[in-house]
Amino acid sequence: MLWLLVLLLPQMGCVGSTQNFLHPDNDHIDGVAVMKKRPQIYYCRSPNMEVFTCWWHPLDNSSESDGNVTYSLTYTVEKGPKRDCPDYVTGGPNSCHFDSSHTSIWTMYCMTVDARTSHGVFSSQEHCLDVADIVETEAPVDLTYTLMNSSEEEAGRTALVTWAYPNPTHIQYGWITLVFELQFRRVAEPNNWKVKRLLRETQLELLDMPVGEYVVRVRCRSRNQGIWSKWSASLLLTIPAKSTPGKPLTRLPVTISVTGVGVVVLLLIIFGIIPQGKRIKAFLLPPIPKPHIRGIDPLLLKGSLDEINRHFISFHGYQPPSYSEEVWDSVSTDGNQPLQGLPGVLAARTEEYSLALPPSAIHGHPLVQTGPSLASFTPVPAFYCQAPVEDFSTAWAWPTTNLVQPELLAFPGTDYSMMVEPNQQATPLSSNQDFYTCVNVMGEGGEVHLVPCLSSHRKSSLQVQPDEELTDGGLEKSRQLFDYIANLTAANGRTPEETEVEKEGSEQCEVAVPLLPEITSTPGNRV
Amino acid sequence: MNKNRALHGCVFLLLWPFHGTTESTVECENPDSTRCSISLEKLLDRAIQHAELIYLVSEDSLSLFEEMFIPFHVQTPLTQTGNVCTTSTLSIPTSRSEVQENSDKWLLHSILFLIKFWIDPVINLQTSLSRYDNAPMALINKTKWISSKLINLEQGVTILIQKMLGEGAIRLDQSNESLADYPVHSDMFESVLRDYTLLACFKKDTHKMETFLKLLKCRRTGGLGCSFL
Numbered sequence: 210m211l212w213l214l215v216l217l218l219p220q221m222g223c224v225g226s227t228q229n230f231l232h233p234d235n236d237h238i239d240g241v242a243v244m245k246k247r248p249q250i251y252y253c254r255s256p257n258m259e260v261f262t263c264w265w266h267p268l269d270n271s272s273e274s275d276g277n278v279t280y281s282l283t284y285t286v287e288k289g290p291k292r293d294c295p296d297y298v299t300g301g302p303n304s305c306h307f308d309s310s311h312t313s314i315w316t317m318y319c320m321t322v323d324a325r326t327s328h329g330v331f332s333s334q335e336h337c338l339d340v341a342d343i344v345e346t347e348a349p350v351d352l353t354y355t356l357m358n359s360s361e362e363e364a365g366r367t368a369l370v371t372w373a374y375p376n377p378t379h380i381q382y383g384w385i386t387l388v389f390e391l392q393f394r395r396v397a398e399p400n401n402w403k404v405k406r407l408l409r410e411t412q413l414e415l416l417d418m419p420v421g422e423y424v425v426r427v428r429c430r431s432r433n434q435g436i437w438s439k440w441s442a443s444l445l446l447t448i449p450a451k452s453t454p455g456k457p458l459t460r461l462p463v464t465i466s467v468t469g470v471g472v473v474v475l476l477l478i479i480f481g482i483i484p485q486g487k488r489i490k491a492f493l494l495p496p497i498p499k500p501h502i503r504g505i506d507p508l509l510l511k512g513s514l515d516e517i518n519r520h521f522i523s524f525h526g527y528q529p530p531s532y533s534e535e536v537w538d539s540v541s542t543d544g545n546q547p548l549q550g551l552p553g554v555l556a557a558r559t560e561e562y563s564l565a566l567p568p569s570a571i572h573g574h575p576l577v578q579t580g581p582s583l584a585s586f587t588p589v590p591a592f593y594c595q596a597p598v599e600d601f602s603t604a605w606a607w608p609t610t611n612l613v614q615p616e617l618l619a620f621p622g623t624d625y626s627m628m629v630e631p632n633q634q635a636t637p638l639s640s641n642q643d644f645y646t647c648v649n650v651m652g653e654g655g656e657v658h659l660v661p662c663l664s665s666h667r668k669s670s671l672q673v674q675p676d677e678e679l680t681d682g683g684l685e686k687s688r689q690l691f692d693y694i695a696n697l698t699a700a701n702g703r704t705p706e707e708t709e710v711e712k713e714g715s716e717q718c719e720v721a722v723p724l725l726p727e728i729t730s731t732p733g734n735r736v
Numbered sequence: 737m738n739k740n741r742a743l744h745g746c747v748f749l750l751l752w753p754f755h756g757t758t759e760s761t762v763e764c765e766n767p768d769s770t771r772c773s774i775s776l777e778k779l780l781d782r783a784i785q786h787a788e789l790i791y792l793v794s795e796d797s798l799s800l801f802e803e804m805f806i807p808f809h810v811q812t813p814l815t816q817t818g819n820v821c822t823t824s825t826l827s828i829p830t831s832r833s834e835v836q837e838n839s840d841k842w843l844l845h846s847i848l849f850l851i852k853f854w855i856d857p858v859i860n861l862q863t864s865l866s867r868y869d870n871a872p873m874a875l876i877n878k879t880k881w882i883s884s885k886l887i888n889l890e891q892g893v894t895i896l897i898q899k900m901l902g903e904g905a906i907r908l909d910q911s912n913e914s915l916a917d918y919p920v921h922s923d924m925f926e927s928v929l930r931d932y933t934l935l936a937c938f939k940k941d942t943h944k945m946e947t948f949l950k951l952l953k954c955r956r957t958g959g960l961g962c963s964f965l
Binding site: 287 | 888
């Protein structure tokens with residue numbers, strides 16, 4: 210066990226001695242290595258990996274030397290020969306300087322210092338070094354700081370600290386790449402250094418520093434090997450207090466502008482959009498049109514004659530009701546064309562009319578008749594009746610108003626005239642008359658000529674027919690039938706028009722056939 | 737006995753770290769011992785650092801030269817012609833596959849050859865530049881720096897070869913072509929062209945050196961960045 214310790218002791222001693230090499234100012238006296246009796250190479254440095262210098266401690270002067278001591282440093286480069294120091298002067302006393310031609314970073318240097326005194330030669334311990342490992346650059350220079358603009362969230366200020374490469378000529382072209390280390394502390398706390406390591410750039414941002422005063426220093430080192438440089442000159446960093454009024458002031462304009470914008474928008478809505486509400490609503494939700502047939506105005510349903518005329522004018526043969534004599538067609542008792550209306554067509558036509566003309570019009574108005582000689586007819590549809598209408602041939606209507614005095618009823622366009630006495634049979638007869646139209650003539654294209662239905666007319670017309678076409682017998686019979694009917698209506702006492710209409714209608718429709726043969730038994734096909 | 741041995745072992749182990757530290761401080765008691773030499777990895781690192789720097793500086797020098805002396809329309813044709821450089825005719829591995837196939841010995845010899853080849857032309861370049869009227873001082877300084885570092889690198893690679901391949905591997909026939917291929921022209925324009933070509937070729941070759949050295953390192957140690965080589 211003891212031999213083990215003995216073996217390891219020299220190495221421990223070496224550890225102690227290397228401590229001395231790292232801190233040349235430290236005259237650490239180790240019990241194992243006695244440095245005073247021999248010279249000692251204690252400090253070697255290379256500033257840029259191209260040259261280096263070594264210093265040694267001389268012999269103690271307190272010994273019996275008479276001052277005539279010469280020192281020589283010899284070195285070997287790995288396995289090469291022993292060489293002498295090339296330069297004793299440049300580095301100062303007790304130093305050896307190796308210039309670039311004598312410096313090689315590829316080999317190890319081992320050197321010894323010999324002190325020649327009158328008493329003998331004292332050799333120092335051999336000291337070996339690798340040039341790259343003893344590179345100690347100079348400290349960085351130009352350490353300065355600038356305060357950055359503070360933001361709202363930070364409690365403190367940010368400071369940008371910058372420095373410069375030491376002595377540029379030694380580190381030109383990036384021959385030595387440096388890494389930096391920065392330390393800072395508060396002025397009031399001497400030993401509480403905070404460290405920022407391994408900085409590659411010549412600047413650093415200290416973020417969010419609290420208010421106060423700080424001391425900052427920087428040192429550098431070759432990146433791959435070497436020793437840290439000495440510390441740069443210290444820098445005093447002052448963080449000022451922030452101005453507090455800034456905060457509410459910046460908020461106030463923001464709130465004002467926001468409220469202003471809101472008020473403007475509100476006013477816009479009130480005065481701009483709401484008055485146009487209906488239009489906007491119509492634009493967004495267009496109204497759905499009520500169902501109606503294009504071209505027919507609802508007013509027609511109320512019986513406006515003008516509208517009716519306007520719409521029916523296109524029908525062939527339609528004559529708008531008017532009060533002029535020219536309205537009348539050529540109502541000739543002879544030569545009328547036989548009707549060839551088809552019931553179906555009639556029905557279709559009457560359909561239309563039924564839409565346009567309310568029943569009151571049918572009842573209604575019959576005939577116009579205020580003037581003595583005017584007669585007109587209403588284009589009353591014969592929708593009650595789908596009976597064969599071939600037999601109708603006349604196109605005129607009887608006045609229906611009650612006559613108080615006998616009048617001369619004249620039919621324009623014809624050569625008839627008759628005296629209509631009040632309460633005559635003709636009146637009820639005329640009241641019967643017709644509110645229906647029946648098809649007079651069927652044209653080629655399906656056009657129909659509408660004429661008032663003439664069941665009553667037929668009867669009355671029997672009276673006024675020219676005699677040449679009626680046989681006497683026939684005329685007698687029709688006259689009798691006519692009287693019968695007139696009596697019936699007078700007996701009932703109902704509104705002559707209504708009863709007559711109904712009866713006529715029914716008779717016309719149901720009884721028309723039986724009536725007809727009697728009537729048509731007369732020669733001639735009209736009635 | 738066993739107890740004693742165990743105690744020995746413990747003490748030895750305890751003191752072992754100190755053994756390691758002494759090695760790093762390079763206590764060279766015996767000059768012939770291997771402890772007194774720098775490790776191979778360190779040497780390779782330094783060689784690579786040299787080569788990188790030389791390449792960067794040569795690139796800077798070339799661009800400086802271009803700015804000063806070469807009109808723009810002439811630049812690209814010159815640099816694009818790949819076979820202008822003399823060294824391209826020599827048997828140096830040029831393609832990646834060639835480089836990967838070849839052994840360390842071949843690589844090292846190629847590097848050394850290149851370095852030796854370029855030492856003299858760079859010196860000649862310095863003299864040529866000094867003869868120009870308006871050569872910038874920065875350019876001249878750079879070329880001086882390059883030549884000094886080239887010599888340095890040559891030493892390093894020589895030592896590398898000695899360490900990696902053994903003592904006797906240094907004997908290499910040096911070709912004396914370098915001077916003959918770059919005659920000195922008295923004509924200004926021709927010498928400018930020659931110098932431009934020289935710088936361009938030098939830049940290419942330094943990049944080759946750097947790549948070879950990195951490849952050597954990767955073969956030995958592996959690590960990041962080695963997959964590209």
